[in-house]
Amino acid sequence: MEGGQQDPNDFSDTALGLVSTQSFPAIVGTADMMLKSAEVALVGYEKIGNGQCTAIVRGGIANVRLAVAAGVEAAEQFGQVVSSLVIARPLPNLEAVLPIGKLLAEVAQGSRSSRLSNQAIGLLETRGFPAMVGAADVMLKAADVQLSAHETIGAGLCTVIIRGAVADVAVAVEAGMHEAERIGELHAVMVIPRPLDDLEQTLPLASCWIEQPKPLRLPITTKQTAEAELMVLPSLESLPVPIELELHQSEPPPLEVKTLEAKPPEEP
Structure with missing residues (x-):
């Protein structure tokens, strides 16, 4: 080749x-x-x-x-x-x-993108679902880790998968082990500090952590919108507004002028 x-x-x-x-x-x-x-x-x-x-x-x-x-x-x-x-x-x-x-x-088909990539992986497997849920709750409260997914493989075996910094994952897994043993049966644990890309692509991941490509939204210009943009509205001051005023006024009445006649003084 x-x-x-x-x-x-x-x-x-x-x-x-x-x-x-x-x-x-x-x-x-x-x-x-x-x-x-x-x-x-x-x-x-x-x-x-x-x-x-x-x-x-x-x-x-x-x-x-x-x-x-x-x-x-x-x-x-x-x-x-x-x-x-x-x-x-x-x-x-x-x-x-x-x-x-x-x-x-x-x-x-290609790789998926996730905000949890390049972080340590912690896996804790129990026999029984309640023990797994209880262990997951304690792990999330014990350290700064994120619950990425869970996996079931039959025979009552359930695995919770967390992601985070190496130290946080180690602390969380240790706390989860004690809680799983208290509730039910602890079956297996695993901490992987530096997972390779191939390993990350094959692990289950909850849908909330998968970053889906968002559709690109572009403005759509149609003929009508283009014509609307070219229209220039005149100002309100230049618009002729017909105003009709009906004046119902009658002619003012003539002024009446009265002449006062002076009376002679009365004799005593």
């Missing part, structure tokens, strides 16, 4: 890597290690119920093998590893039929 670009239809040197765990926080932490250990792309997660989650990565065969090995090691440290698999040179039909095809299509 010219310019050193790989043909997207060339599957001779690509591979798929899959690692499964028994909790959502564990699979997110596993995916984070896979992304940071090799040059691979995180396609997404597949949740099949009963608490089992699978992280799927894609890239060169050598990089995928390194990523899967790092993912398995991380999952073993969490005590949540189930299985792993590397598929070298998968045929297009495999990616199209399996749920991997839908995840690949979502990745190809």
